Amino acid sequence: MDQSLLSRASAPRCCSFNTVKSWLPILTWLPQYNLKWLKMDVLAGLTVGLTTVPQALAYADVAGLPVQFGLYSAFMGGFIYMLLGTSKDVTLGPTAIMSLLCFSVVGGEPHRAVLLSLLCGLIQATMGLLRLGFLLDFISYPVIKGFTCAAAITIGFGQVKNILGLRGVPSQFVLEFYYTFAKIPEARVGDVVLGLVCLTFLITLTVMKRTLPEDNAPTISRVARKLIWTVATMRNALVVIGASVVSFSWETYGYDVFTITGKTAQGLPPFTPPPTSDTTANGTNVTFGEMVEDFGGGLAVIPFMGLLESIAIAKAFGSQNGYRIVANQELLAIGLTNIMGSFVSAYPVTGSFGRTAVNSQTGVCTPAGGIITSAVVLLSLAFLMPAFYYIPKASLAAVIICAVAPMADYKVVMKMWKIYKRDLLPFGVTFFVSFWEVQYGIIAGIAVSGALLLYNTARPKIKIFDNDTLVLELRGEVSFPASDYLSNFIHTNALPASSPRSVVLDCHHVSGIDYTVVNELSDLLRQFKLQGVRLVFARLEPSVLKVLLAADVKGLRYTDSVEEALQESQNLHSD
Known part of the structure; x- marks a missing residue:
């Protein structure tokens, strides 16, 4: 009975006028036409x-x-x-x-x-x-x-x-x-001359359209502006019509001066299924x-x-x-x-x-x-x-x-160089490969962009504050591709064989971690304990702390501030 009522209640929502309008936007503006x-x-x-x-x-x-x-x-x-x-x-x-x-x-x-x-x-x-x-x-x-x-x-x-x-x-x-x-x-010669004339005409009208005065000019200027704008907007049609008239004139007198389009199918296309x-x-x-x-x-x-x-x-x-x-x-x-x-x-x-x-x-x-x-x-x-x-x-x-x-926007290269030079790599790969095969250029560019994205994911930014206790500030989401890099980074900087140091891991900017990272951190905690130093977490986001507590990580120590974590790390007496 409950399911029947639920289905009857949901049916009107699925078939409501608002739902139909979302699929047919014409119903939004047509009543006001x-x-x-x-x-x-x-x-x-x-x-x-x-x-x-x-x-x-x-x-x-x-x-x-x-x-x-x-x-x-x-x-x-x-x-x-x-x-x-x-x-x-x-x-x-x-x-x-x-x-x-x-x-x-x-x-x-x-x-x-x-x-x-x-x-x-x-x-x-x-x-x-x-x-x-x-x-x-x-x-x-x-x-x-x-x-x-x-x-x-x-x-x-x-x-x-x-x-x-x-x-x-x-x-x-x-x-x-x-x-x-x-x-x-x-x-x-005929094609060259006609082509250059057409190009000159199109370029001239394009430039004229871009340099038109504002609408608030005097009346005569506004009329001239609208006339130039109309002619410039229809420039493609005018060029094709004018060139066709010239071509027809020469053809009528029997001169084969231009390379023309030639015979085309006449009339509307038939409405038939596409060929299989x-x-x-x-x-x-x-x-x-x-x-x-x-x-x-x-x-x-x-x-x-x-x-x-x-x-x-x-x-x-x-x-x-x-x-x-x-x-x-x-x-x-x-x-x-x-x-x-x-x-x-x-x-x-x-x-x-x-x-x-x-x-x-x-x-x-x-x-x-x-x-x-x-x-x-x-x-x-x-x-x-x-x-x-x-x-x-x-x-x-x-x-x-x-x-x-x-x-052909050449200025974009300079912008990328100034803003983020690494973007020139997918741009360049796409650009040059596209001259070989267009679709391969796009695929190659997407692949390079994806590789850079994965690289950034696998190499999170780590800021170092080097004191008696090493403070490492992590930024962004730390997921499984970054786990090995993070572990090696901490090993290299904090656990050399000669002088291991305690570490405060400032996680204020870490928005999430996954199972692989939790395992890697658990292993790091064991190694720190064996070396007689501590790894303390500071400023954990609630979502990250929830994951660590749910994983029941052994030896987990965390504080609400970096200062508290530094004091905690100096106390080498384990519980």
Whole structure:
């Protein structure tokens, strides 16, 4: 009877409106939606949409996929995130980093890229449901910066061949670096000129946007400011449209001046389950298990990096605009986006910093702005795909280079040098290994960070006050990796064969100990007794004292202050 009442009482709590709102954040803001919000969301959605289309086309090239796959990946996030997202600013879609990671894992094979999206989404959504967002805390900032700096250089330099109009350049960075310079005599003048013009235009507008006057300027200046801001915000779309018009004009007169995107699939992608098998170029069938095995470590790296990038962006803009995000809910939103995206031939996506910044600066009020962005992408797929035939690759390369350039943050090296030099080790390992294989760079960086973390755990800080009685002040939690080091340290400093000394162990900063440490301390107490000196504990935290008393440590002596412990240690008459 009691259990029945309990289950009936708990059921309403589990299915309460507050619980439903926690899983569907749209129910929090939708009842308050108004006309002013709609106006701002439509404006922001259109602005971001005009930024998304050229970037999606360009990032598909980074992923080694046909350009339409960038657009396939760019619209599902708007629908899913409106329902599940907790940030008004974040926009989900293809990014430079995820595109590079995708290429490193699937090598530009569309079927595998789509399956990778499904598997990544399942991992991410499962993490969200199980509330495992804390695992992202184990990826340190130096690892992230090492990866993003290397990715910026890899992606940016990878587009130089398109600026030069070169063909047959390998994708592996070292070989790409060599052959790009080796093939410079084969560069196409039209691509070089167009690429440099596009780069100059993008850089100029970017600088102009950064140096705009404040809103409190005179009326004429405010109008000019808004005009420049609008043009600069849509600079990617303007560059691609302008370059396409130039390319079309030359093609119409029969001149093959530029390397163009070429034929692309027209129309919306079919809604079909992602492929679970593949066929190689020589006709060999590849099973689902073999495809998953080929993904290797990328199947762990890509979901984590996608989550990390998106949550970092959401937290940054949440802090800037005065709201908080729910990390585990964000995991669920991006996971479901990748799952549903795989049914429309999308490759893995995450939050985009650049497009999120545009969204925020335009004044978006709710995640509903993503619906307008998705609509712009869908309209492009439905009606503009024939026009994409004439997009010069040099213009897309210019868009990518300008998008990833800010990620190459060289100043962070100087900051690490000044603040904590040891952080340069995981940064450097991640940075240099990433030029070999991106996912291995991240894994190596995490491994080095973990090793440093374990080293710090195994080597607690011990401050020495050297008097007739040795006072050792411990700091932090002393757990089993530190037990042997602590024992050897005390032996070396307090129990040499010639002149053993009593020791006061100041444990005021020790927050916890475990079974291994208790055993080691018990052994130390026996050895001190045999040497005719004492080991006295001072200022034990209640939790630590409770553990020692529960272990019934023989010969345990403890005091409330270091001074009392020093007096106790001078009394060599054991009980």
